[in-house]
Amino acid sequence: MISRQSFDAVILGAGIIGLASAYYLGLRGKKVLVLEAGGFGHGSSGACDDMILLQSKKPGINLQLSFKSLELYRQMVRDWADEELDFLNLGGMILIQTPEELTIMEEFVQQQRDNGLDVTILDKKEMKKYQPFVSDQFIASTYSSIDSQVSPFAVMRGYLRRIKQVGGLIRFYTPVKGIKRGSSGTWAVETRSGETVSSEVVVNAAGAWAGNIGHMVGEYIPITPKKGQLVITEKVPPVGKTNLWSARYMVTKLRPDLVQAEGSGNGIGLSFSFTRTGDGNYLIGSTREKAGYVKENSYEALQAVIRQAVDFIPTLRQVHFIRTIAGFRPATEDGLFILGEHADSPGFFTAAGHEGDGIALAPITGKILSEMVCGDSLGEELTQLSPNRFQPKEKIHG
Amino acid sequence: MDKEPAEEVKEKEVLICRCEEVSLADIEAAIDEGFITVDDVKRRTRAGMGLCQGRTCGKQVALLISKRTGIPLEQLLPSTARSPVRPEKMGIFEGEPDA
Numbered sequence: 028m029i030s031r032q033s034f035d036a037v038i039l040g041a042g043i044i045g046l047a048s049a050y051y052l053g054l055r056g057k058k059v060l061v062l063e064a065g066g067f068g069h070g071s072s073g074a075c076d077d078m079i080l081l082q083s084k085k086p087g088i089n090l091q092l093s094f095k096s097l098e099l100y101r102q103m104v105r106d107w108a109d110e111e112l113d114f115l116n117l118g119g120m121i122l123i124q125t126p127e128e129l130t131i132m133e134e135f136v137q138q139q140r141d142n143g144l145d146v147t148i149l150d151k152k153e154m155k156k157y158q159p160f161v162s163d164q165f166i167a168s169t170y171s172s173i174d175s176q177v178s179p180f181a182v183m184r185g186y187l188r189r190i191k192q193v194g195g196l197i198r199f200y201t202p203v204k205g206i207k208r209g210s211s212g213t214w215a216v217e218t219r220s221g222e223t224v225s226s227e228v229v230v231n232a233a234g235a236w237a238g239n240i241g242h243m244v245g246e247y248i249p250i251t252p253k254k255g256q257l258v259i260t261e262k263v264p265p266v267g268k269t270n271l272w273s274a275r276y277m278v279t280k281l282r283p284d285l286v287q288a289e290g291s292g293n294g295i296g297l298s299f300s301f302t303r304t305g306d307g308n309y310l311i312g313s314t315r316e317k318a319g320y321v322k323e324n325s326y327e328a329l330q331a332v333i334r335q336a337v338d339f340i341p342t343l344r345q346v347h348f349i350r351t352i353a354g355f356r357p358a359t360e361d362g363l364f365i366l367g368e369h370a371d372s373p374g375f376f377t378a379a380g381h382e383g384d385g386i387a388l389a390p391i392t393g394k395i396l397s398e399m400v401c402g403d404s405l406g407e408e409l410t411q412l413s414p415n416r417f418q419p420k421e422k423i424h425g
Numbered sequence: 426m427d428k429e430p431a432e433e434v435k436e437k438e439v440l441i442c443r444c445e446e447v448s449l450a451d452i453e454a455a456i457d458e459g460f461i462t463v464d465d466v467k468r469r470t471r472a473g474m475g476l477c478q479g480r481t482c483g484k485q486v487a488l489l490i491s492k493r494t495g496i497p498l499e500q501l502l503p504s505t506a507r508s509p510v511r512p513e514k515m516g517i518f519e520g521e522p523d524a
Binding site: 068188325326330336337343344 | 458460462464465468469471474475476478507508509512513514515516517518519521523524
């Protein structure tokens with residue numbers, strides 16, 4: 028039972044984006060209800076790594092918003108003294124294998140430096156000082172001291188508690204059946220269990236499922252799931268001083284066309300990411316697969332991810348793996364997430380499509396969303412993220 | 426017979442998840458906060474995220490949720506099972522044919 032019938036905003040999805048949105052709306056005095064089809068952290072926010080990675084961001088709006096998001100995380104660490112967020116600032120390195128990759132990364136690093144990111148290229152000798160266990164096949168690396176990480180579960184739990192403290196409601200295991208616009212201009216949201224609530228504003232924060240929600244109101248939201256599989260190790264002492272990625276991770280993320288053109292038996296979008304959680308387990312990734320909504324882990328991916336890890340860091344052959352996970356990265360066509368109000372559906376907002384950047388960008392997404400809902404005057408650059416930038420392939424009737 | 430307060434405190438310190446050292450008090454606090462499935466309690470407390478992946482504590486967590494919330498035990502699904510069945514060294518795939 029939902030104990031009241033009308034809200035200022037109903038948020039669909041209690042992943043880290045939905046919870047951040049509800050939290051910031053709550054801070055602005057809005058009465059919010061969060062409806063989540065699954066349980067706590069059941070979707071992509073609970074099946075990802077923990078990175079707040081600045082180095083992976085394209086210069087432009089993603090990088091600029093990542094700086095702001097990191098600042099909001101630092102503020103959370105200061106203000107939420109009663110939460111252990113496992114926020115760590117270990118820095119990050121991108122491992123470079125070939126002279127071709129080195130050329131691409133030198134150019135990319137220069138662009139990032141021009142955009143205010145403190146990042147450099149290290150030669151092999153310098154790299155080994157930070158990463159003595161990395162295999163000799165790597166010829167260089169990048170290094171940035173700013174890359175950080177945070178526990179997604181802890182952040183989500185922190186948001187949950189604070190949403191409730193300001194009177195917000197959250198209902199798990201409550202999928203939505205339909206959304207209709209009433210004559211008075213408010214939205215009626217009906218749950219599958221048959222309850223209906225009305226709200227001035229609906230926020231679609233359904234991640235990889237945001238397109239389905241859009242369909243309910245006749246809006247075209249081109250988000251597709253890209254499956255990412257990861258392996259979790261037992262707790263071990265630190266292997267190297269920073270978290271790691273491969274240059275291929277960057278290429279897979281920034282130029283998927285190049286990886287596909289390459290072929291190289293990489294039909295699962297394999298690239299390397301290696302991050303140590305606050306608890307001492309390593310999260311090793313990952314794949315980027317077009318696999319619909321099939322959430323099972325595959326033996327092929329497990330084998331490929333682990334072989335690559337042992338190849339890159341041979342000492343890992345002695346380390347046990349204890350778990351595999353899979354999550355759907357909500358991907359857009361142009362690599363930018365979606366944030367804003369739909370022009371043809373006043374009061375209906377989408378905040379989704381962050382692909383692999385959801386943890387990093389959650390606080391700033393929630394904050395800007397709340398400012399949009401409250402009608403604050405915002406920077407012109409945010410129109411890049413507007414849901415109205417897509418042309419529907421065919422007219423959808425909700 | 427009522428327990429002495431001292432014994433009561435000790436009981437709350439009993440470890441339900443030995444791998445991740447999660448106590449009875451931690452589990453009960455999570456349930457009271459509204460985490461009322463085995464998966465949700467796991468994601469809140471880490472109970473079941475360790476070496477045994479909940480093989481030891483999963484049923485006890487389900488029982489505690491049932492007792493505290495009144496949800497029938499048979500309605501509480503176990504936590505999602507995923508590979509590997511037991512911890513295995515990552516070197517195991519060396520020399521193995523491709524999947």
